[in-house]
Each structure stands twice: as C-alpha cells, then as structure tokens.
Amino acid sequence: MDHVEEKILSIIDAHAQEIQALADDLFQHPEQGYHEYRTAKVVADFLRKLGMEPREGLAITGVKASIGKEGGPNLALIGELDALACPTHPSASPEGYAHACGHYAQLVCMLGAALALSDPEVAASLDGKATFFAVPAEEFQGAAVREEVLQSHDVHCIGGKCELLRRGEFDDVDLAITTHSLMVDRDSGADLVLGNNACNGFVGKTVYLHGRAAHAAAAPHLGINALNAANLGLSALGMIRETFQEKDCIRVHPYIRKGGEAVNIVPSEVVVDMMVRAATQQAVEETSAKVDNCFKGAAMAIGCEVDIVNSQGYMPCPERLPDQVMWDVAPLLGEGVRVQPIHSGSQNTASTDVGDLFAVMPVLNFTFGGSTGDLHSKDYKVSDPNTAHIIPAKMMALMAYRLLKDGGAQAKAIVDDYQAPYTKEAYKAYVKKISG
Ligand SMILES: [Zn+2]
CATH class of the missing domain: 3.30.70.360 (Alpha-Beta Plaits)
Structure with a gap:
C-alpha cells in the first residue's frame, strides 16, 4: 500500500459517521425515477462542499462533477439516484417509493470516494479525471409513469443512463465504475463480489x-x-x-x-x-x-x-470477470473483508441500463453485501452499514486511484483493450431509430 492509498483509507474512516448519516438521510427519502430532486440536491451540495462545481439537472435530475487533470483517461464513478415502487416497504415514501434495491448506498459509496479523491494530495496524484456522476431512473418504471415523463420533459429514453448517453453526457467519459447491492450471490456471505454477471436485455x-x-x-x-x-x-x-x-x-x-x-x-x-x-x-x-x-x-x-x-428497454450486459485492479486493491481493505469473484457463466435474468454503458465503454463493476431480504421486496434492508456503505466507498476510491496513477496506465490499457459493440455516435443513432 502506498502513501496515497493509506490516505484514501484514513480519510474515509475519519468521515465514517458523516457517511453513515448521509446514508440514513438518503434511505429515508426515496424518490421516483426522474423525480429525484431532493436526492440530487443532497448529492450536489455534498460535492460543492468538497470544492467541486457540479452540473445539475442533467436528464432532469442527473448531477456530474469532475476532479483531476485534463489529458488522461476520464473515469465515471456512478451512483443511481432513484428508488423503486415498493409501497409495502416499511420505509416507503407516501407515494409508495422505497430504496428496496439499495441505490442510495451507491450514492453514499460515490460520495465517500469523492471525499477521499478530492483531498488535494490525492487529487494531485491522479493522471486523469475522476467524474462523480449521479444518474436518474435506473429502474424501469410503470407505463403510466413513463408516459407522463416522456410527455412532460424532453426525455426520449426510460433508462437514465440511456438518456444521458443520448444527450452526450457520457461523450467525455472513457470508463465507468459501477457498484450495486449484491444481486446474484445474495446468500454467499461475501462482503464484495468482484466483476459483472451477464444480465438480460x-x-x-x-x-x-x-x-x-x-x-x-x-x-x-x-x-x-x-x-x-x-x-x-x-x-x-x-x-x-x-x-x-x-x-x-x-x-x-x-x-x-x-x-x-x-x-x-x-x-x-x-x-x-x-x-x-x-x-x-x-x-x-x-x-x-x-x-x-x-x-x-x-x-x-x-x-x-x-x-x-x-x-426502448436496456441492452444486455456482458459478463466481465474482475479486472486485475480489483484483485490488487481488495486486499488493502483489510483481512476481515470477504472478497470473491462472480460465478462465471451465471446469468442474471434481471436487467439494468448499465448494459447500455457497456455498449459504448468498459464498465468495472462490483457488488457489496451488508443487506438482507430480497431486492425489490419489502424485506430489503441494510444489516451491516460498514459493509454496505464504507467498504465499497473505499473500494471505489482505491480503484479510481490505481487506474489513474502512473500516467493512467491501467485505465488506458483497459480502454484500449475494450471492444465496444457501438461507438457513442452509433448508439445515439440506435436510440434515435427506436425512441425518436
Ligand atoms: Zn438496482
């Protein structure tokens, strides 16, 4: 572990209480996709407090801010803003939305990583840019809701990432880092599962x-x-x-x-x-x-x-086995953190608009434990806040640092190696054909 990595870990540890309070606040205020106004404001205010100047209102509620240097690779650290319709969840909003898929925890991880990476010494060691990108509307919404959003705003895509891709908000991004509450291996007892299972489109x-x-x-x-x-x-x-x-x-x-x-x-x-x-x-x-x-x-x-x-729905996600950078940084999280790779060959029959990101760029994904109950059910809850909020924040920050250190060599190698099925312009043409 080098000095910067030690610093990343100690900054996140020092702010653990603040991060947990943020997690509680976001969890208690779930919002519908493309309506995440309060959540987006919390994210933007947090980034501003760290000295960034976030752009807001991207595809209605998206928030984006960057640190680092021009000239190197630009990594997007992604957090999803939306909750989902789950009216029976004990923490459901009066409108019936709840964080029963753990998306609020992704925002917490992203903001925890932002805390560490925006430290002046850490930021100066990045040979490229880290972009903190809170994106709307990952959950595919009911048709009535879709019709309302598509009619009342200039939104063409139901998936927030698809819409942001369409609008060119990912044009400057070379590689994305995503995370999610454990999906395929929920009973595995793992704290982190590295890599991305193939998902249905x-x-x-x-x-x-x-x-x-x-x-x-x-x-x-x-x-x-x-x-x-x-x-x-x-x-x-x-x-x-x-x-x-x-x-x-x-x-x-x-x-x-x-x-x-x-x-x-x-x-x-x-x-x-x-x-x-x-x-x-x-x-x-x-x-x-x-x-x-x-x-x-x-x-x-x-x-x-x-x-x-x-x-237009979402594209299938390819399987992506853990990149070397994940294996390199996971041991820095400490001996007690149980880490395993995805089971190669198992298909997640659910879908995500991360599939559309994979269509144009490499996506490095890991999932985190610390929760019980099925996703999208009233029983979903975080049982171990350290595993659900702090460990993945450290993981994201350490990955971004390793990918961008030494001239951004690791990020560049991954980007050069990736065979994207679409160019960004070809993807936009595909959306135009389907969604106008
Ligand atoms: Zn989800």
Missing part, C-alpha cells in the same frame, strides 16, 4: 386492445370483449413458452394494467403491459415478434383492434 411492450362496450347482461352480443382478447393473447403467450430456449434465458412477464370499465359493461378498452427479456438482443427481438403475434391473433379471433407499442 429487454424491450418494454404495451398492448392496447380496443373492443366495443355493450350491456354485459342485456346485450353482450352487441359488444366486442377486449378482456377476452387479452386473456386469449396471454394463453397464446403461455403456449409459445415451449419455444423459448434455455440458452436465451427468456423472461416475458405481463400484467393487465386496465381490464375494462365496469362490471356490467363488456370491457372495451384493455391494456396489457409487459417486459420481454432475454440474454441477447437477437433473442429479445425474436421473442418480441412472437409475442406480438399472440396478441394480433387473439385480437383477430375476438374481433378487436390491437395496437402494440414497444419502448
């Missing part, structure tokens, strides 16, 4: 079935029952599941958002929302087309009209 789909209202008892023969068409479409969807191949890890999960108007009226307007997920974009597209056929066929059988609206 998806497309959002809304099926609008238009029938004809009529008296449900006196004159059902005059109606066209859109709910029956929805049921038939869902049955067809069940029947095509035998064509889903294990290797594609397909998940199609619908719910009926609107099922009719009243009990004595033949349902005339029915809306089915769903996500179509798979391990590759090709499998997403093929499955999406099959699902469309289910509802088109059902609509034809019942005599309904059908409109199907697909919305």
Whole structure:
C-alpha cells in the first residue's frame, strides 16, 4: 500500500459517521425515477462542499462533477439516484417509493470516494479525471409513469443512463465504475463480489386492445370483449413458452394494467403491459415478434383492434470477470473483508441500463453485501452499514486511484483493450431509430 492509498483509507474512516448519516438521510427519502430532486440536491451540495462545481439537472435530475487533470483517461464513478415502487416497504415514501434495491448506498459509496479523491494530495496524484456522476431512473418504471415523463420533459429514453448517453453526457467519459447491492450471490456471505454477471436485455411492450362496450347482461352480443382478447393473447403467450430456449434465458412477464370499465359493461378498452427479456438482443427481438403475434391473433379471433407499442428497454450486459485492479486493491481493505469473484457463466435474468454503458465503454463493476431480504421486496434492508456503505466507498476510491496513477496506465490499457459493440455516435443513432 502506498502513501496515497493509506490516505484514501484514513480519510474515509475519519468521515465514517458523516457517511453513515448521509446514508440514513438518503434511505429515508426515496424518490421516483426522474423525480429525484431532493436526492440530487443532497448529492450536489455534498460535492460543492468538497470544492467541486457540479452540473445539475442533467436528464432532469442527473448531477456530474469532475476532479483531476485534463489529458488522461476520464473515469465515471456512478451512483443511481432513484428508488423503486415498493409501497409495502416499511420505509416507503407516501407515494409508495422505497430504496428496496439499495441505490442510495451507491450514492453514499460515490460520495465517500469523492471525499477521499478530492483531498488535494490525492487529487494531485491522479493522471486523469475522476467524474462523480449521479444518474436518474435506473429502474424501469410503470407505463403510466413513463408516459407522463416522456410527455412532460424532453426525455426520449426510460433508462437514465440511456438518456444521458443520448444527450452526450457520457461523450467525455472513457470508463465507468459501477457498484450495486449484491444481486446474484445474495446468500454467499461475501462482503464484495468482484466483476459483472451477464444480465438480460429487454424491450418494454404495451398492448392496447380496443373492443366495443355493450350491456354485459342485456346485450353482450352487441359488444366486442377486449378482456377476452387479452386473456386469449396471454394463453397464446403461455403456449409459445415451449419455444423459448434455455440458452436465451427468456423472461416475458405481463400484467393487465386496465381490464375494462365496469362490471356490467363488456370491457372495451384493455391494456396489457409487459417486459420481454432475454440474454441477447437477437433473442429479445425474436421473442418480441412472437409475442406480438399472440396478441394480433387473439385480437383477430375476438374481433378487436390491437395496437402494440414497444419502448426502448436496456441492452444486455456482458459478463466481465474482475479486472486485475480489483484483485490488487481488495486486499488493502483489510483481512476481515470477504472478497470473491462472480460465478462465471451465471446469468442474471434481471436487467439494468448499465448494459447500455457497456455498449459504448468498459464498465468495472462490483457488488457489496451488508443487506438482507430480497431486492425489490419489502424485506430489503441494510444489516451491516460498514459493509454496505464504507467498504465499497473505499473500494471505489482505491480503484479510481490505481487506474489513474502512473500516467493512467491501467485505465488506458483497459480502454484500449475494450471492444465496444457501438461507438457513442452509433448508439445515439440506435436510440434515435427506436425512441425518436
Ligand atoms: Zn438496482
């Protein structure tokens, strides 16, 4: 461990109480994606106190500030601002949002890392830039919420990172460091799991079935029952599941958002929302087309009209085994910290807009323990604040320092080696094609 690394660790330890208080405050104030105004202000104020001049209001609520030198690699340390709809969570807001995915802890890690890296001596040792980037709206939101956001703001993408990529806010970033509460290995007992499991990508789909209202008892023969068409479409969807191949890890999960108007009226307007997920974009597209056929066929059988609206989802994440820099810095966290790599080959069937970052740049990810209960459930809570807030802050800061020291050699090697599926401009063209 060199002198700067010792300093990074001692700064974070010295501010542990402040970091924990920040964690409590953010956890107690969960906000919906693209509505994280209070959370964003807390982040911006914190960065300002450290002497930075953050840009605010990026894709509505994003906050971004950099330290270090021009000319070297620019690393983004990412924290997600949003909570998710989980009204049964004991810490849910009056609107029903809760930090049941631990995103507030990512912000705490990012700000803890900012505390250490902005120390004048530490900052002077960085041969490149560390950019602290709090991003909105990681959780894919309900269709009604999506429609409101897309209509009331100049937002084209549902994922905050996708929208920021579209707006060019990642144009100056070469490499991203992300972290998350443990996902795949929640029962492993690990404090840190290094690397990124492959994740599914998806497309959002809304099926609008238009029938004809009529008296449900006196004159059902005059109606066209859109709910029956929805049921038939869902049955067809069940029947095509035998064509889903294990290797594609397909998940199609619908719910009926609107099922009719009243009990004595033949349902005339029915809306089915769903996500179509798979391990590759090709499998997403093929499955999406099959699902469309289910509802088109059902609509034809019942005599309904059908409109199907697909919305841009998130791209699949590739597996990324731990980079050497993670193995190098993890032992500096102390002997008691239990560290393990991801299980290679296991697929996370959930999705994240980090997949869209992977499309254009290398992403170094690790996950952290210290929490119990399932993600996205009322039972999720942090049980060990040191493991959930302090250890990952140190990990982020140490990684950024190692990547940027000595002329930024390690960061440059990773960036040069990475085969991005898209250039940033090609990604923007892809979004324009799908989302306008
Ligand atoms: Zn999450």
